[in-house]
Amino acid sequence: MSDPSSESAAGRSHIAYRAISGVGSITRDQASRLVSILSFVGGVTYLFYDALVWAFRGVFQSRIRFGWPALVHQMVRVGVRSISIVFLVQIFIGMILALQMAPTLQSYGQLERVADVVGIAVVRELGPLLTGIVLSGFAGASIAAEIGAMVEAEEIKALRAHALNPVRFLVTPRVLATAGMIVVLTVMADYIGVFGGFLTSVFILDVPPSLYVNLTLDALKMTDFVTGLVKACVFGAVIALIACYEGLNVSGGAEGVGRATTATVVKSIVALIGIDAMFTAVFYALGI
Amino acid sequence: MASARGSATDLAISVRDVVKEFPTGDGGVIRVLDGVTFDIRRGETLVIMGGSGCGKSTLLNCLIGEYSVNGGHILFFTKNMREPADIALMDEDGLNELRKRYGILFQSGALFGSMTLAENVALPLIEHSYVDASIIDIVVTLKLQQVKMLAHRNKMPSQLSGGQKKRAGLARATALDPEILFYDEPSAGLDPVTSAAIDELMMDLSRKLRVTSVVVTHEMDSAFRIADRMVMLDKGRVLKIGDRCEFERIRDADPGTLDGRDERLMHQFLRGASEGPITDADGMTEFEKLIIAGE
Numbered sequence: 001m002s003d004p005s006s007e008s009a010a011g012r013s014h015i016a017y018r019a020i021s022g023v024g025s026i027t028r029d030q031a032s033r034l035v036s037i038l039s040f041v042g043g044v045t046y047l048f049y050d051a052l053v054w055a056f057r058g059v060f061q062s063r064i065r066f067g068w069p070a071l072v073h074q075m076v077r078v079g080v081r082s083i084s085i086v087f088l089v090q091i092f093i094g095m096i097l098a099l100q101m102a103p104t105l106q107s108y109g110q111l112e113r114v115a116d117v118v119g120i121a122v123v124r125e126l127g128p129l130l131t132g133i134v135l136s137g138f139a140g141a142s143i144a145a146e147i148g149a150m151v152e153a154e155e156i157k158a159l160r161a162h163a164l165n166p167v168r169f170l171v172t173p174r175v176l177a178t179a180g181m182i183v184v185l186t187v188m189a190d191y192i193g194v195f196g197g198f199l200t201s202v203f204i205l206d207v208p209p210s211l212y213v214n215l216t217l218d219a220l221k222m223t224d225f226v227t228g229l230v231k232a233c234v235f236g237a238v239i240a241l242i243a244c245y246e247g248l249n250v251s252g253g254a255e256g257v258g259r260a261t262t263a264t265v266v267k268s269i270v271a272l273i274g275i276d277a278m279f280t281a282v283f284y285a286l287g288i
Numbered sequence: 289m290a291s292a293r294g295s296a297t298d299l300a301i302s303v304r305d306v307v308k309e310f311p312t313g314d315g316g317v318i319r320v321l322d323g324v325t326f327d328i329r330r331g332e333t334l335v336i337m338g339g340s341g342c343g344k345s346t347l348l349n350c351l352i353g354e355y356s357v358n359g360g361h362i363l364f365f366t367k368n369m370r371e372p373a374d375i376a377l378m379d380e381d382g383l384n385e386l387r388k389r390y391g392i393l394f395q396s397g398a399l400f401g402s403m404t405l406a407e408n409v410a411l412p413l414i415e416h417s418y419v420d421a422s423i424i425d426i427v428v429t430l431k432l433q434q435v436k437m438l439a440h441r442n443k444m445p446s447q448l449s450g451g452q453k454k455r456a457g458l459a460r461a462t463a464l465d466p467e468i469l470f471y472d473e474p475s476a477g478l479d480p481v482t483s484a485a486i487d488e489l490m491m492d493l494s495r496k497l498r499v500t501s502v503v504v505t506h507e508m509d510s511a512f513r514i515a516d517r518m519v520m521l522d523k524g525r526v527l528k529i530g531d532r533c534e535f536e537r538i539r540d541a542d543p544g545t546l547d548g549r550d551e552r553l554m555h556q557f558l559r560g561a562s563e564g565p566i567t568d569a570d571g572m573t574e575f576e577k578l579i580i581a582g583e
Binding site: 065150153154157160161163 | 352354384392398414416
């Protein structure tokens with residue numbers, strides 16, 4: 001017969017072993033996740049630096065062509081084709097915002113102040129953020145899929161083999177086009193969002209049209225527009241960089257392209273909200 | 289550093305003790321090329337062959353500067369250069385200068401999908417030649433004529449068959465009049481007739497342009513049609529390098545007369561036999577097993 005005390009000691013040491021190995025396994029998994037996050041952030045940052053260097057070389061070195069046709073093509077693709085979807089999203093957001101705020105403002109007898117709320121929320125926050133989110137699904141996914149398919153078809157390898165830098169040819173025009181066009185789209189989104197709030201306020205909440213317009217103009221300052229547009233520009237660059245990074249790192253055929261597309265949308269949205277939070281904190285601290 | 293078999297001026301490329309390793313998922317490394325050494329003579333067509341996982345595609349990627357090597361040297365003896373250029377020691381700018389002197393035909397053709405054939409062929413010229421657009425147009429016409437694709441100049445790559453894509457890829461590869469042409473599995477995925485036509489085109493270009501051709505393939509009919517010399521790789525090492533007739537002798541030999549495992553392995557490969565040293569799992573490297581398993 002075995003000694004019960006030695007059996008319980010063995011049981012305790014087994015539990016301790018499992019606990020320690022469990023903690024070790026969790027630590028290793030978390031460390032590996034941290035390494036992959038750092039490698040992703042580092043990779044995207046380096047890509048940004050590289051894209052910027054090629055943009056400057058294209059502008060200032062006569063030996064290197066800037067690639068205006070590629071830039072214009074990407075601007076049309078990213079910007080013009082997104083107008084209808086941005087229009088649709090923003091008009092509904094303006095309408096929803098007005099309807100959501102109406103009961104609370106009515107209880108204070110300030111129903112017409114819905115114009116202030118819609119104006120500031122759309123111009124400072126929802127215009128740039130939602131345009132960014134729409135673009136990450138619309139343009140970001142498409143850029144990642146396109147570049148990923150090029151990797152799989154050996155087109156990126158072919159570019160390098162012809163002494164042509166893929167960052168210069170593919171990343172720089174996409175980053176510049178997305179960063180530029182999102183600003184234009186955000187200006188449109190701001191107007192359309194406010195217009196959505198106007199429609200709801202005038203036709204459902206019975207706010208006089210002239211009062212709505214005057215209150216909106218009084219509430220909004222130029223800094224509201226500018227901060228929104230600065231954020232939008234950064235959002236655009238981040239979406240394009242993440243999409244290009246994911247596309248360039250595709251492996252595993254069609255499945256890999258699908259993974260890159262999904263990863264682009266998810267990572268872009270997380271990044272946009274994180275960056276938005278940082279911007280908001282900085283603007284708040286600066287009193288802007 | 290020149291080969292004992294010829295002076296440096298006879299050489300196009302000298303591969304010396306090249307080692308290439310890849311990291312494995314468990315923190316280790318896998319050695320895919322293990323001290324590969326051979327020379328490529330100017331003007332010849334050299335076929336690099338071997339079974340799946342033997343390292344031939346890795347070797348091609350090292351030759352074109354796509355992969356950096358972990359050891360050894362790859363020397364390019366290009367015209368108008370006093371010293372050979374060692375690809376292992378080059379930075380990106382140096383590599384790009386060298387890349388303008390060679391052309392590559394990729395397995396899929398690798399045409400840029402957003403451009404027409406003419407734009408594909410024109411791109412290297414526009415970026416590197418700095419000549420007038422009308423001259424570029426003439427060169428593009430000539431290059432497409434050379435590969436019998438002029439009638440398709442305004443088509444997009446998606447409108448072409450596999451063989452046509454390879455022809456167009458070849459026109460782009462020769463756009464800058466390269467000294468060396470690399471071919472990655474030029475016959476892969478083609479029917480025998482189209483494959484023979486591509487081989488004929490490659491030989492025609494070699495003759496007319498007097499380029500050195502380096503072909504990676506495992507299509508034996510094609511290899512014996514186009515090769516001046518052949519290199520057989522196995523487990524990341526050079527098993528044999530020699531003239532085509534030496535390989536023909538091994539292919540056609542009675543198995544009983546073959547000397548040692550290496551010759552039996554080459555005999556099996558060259559004849560495409562299902563049994564022999566290659567398919568003996570005990571003799572496979574871990575890398576070969578991964579490739580065979582499709583991982």
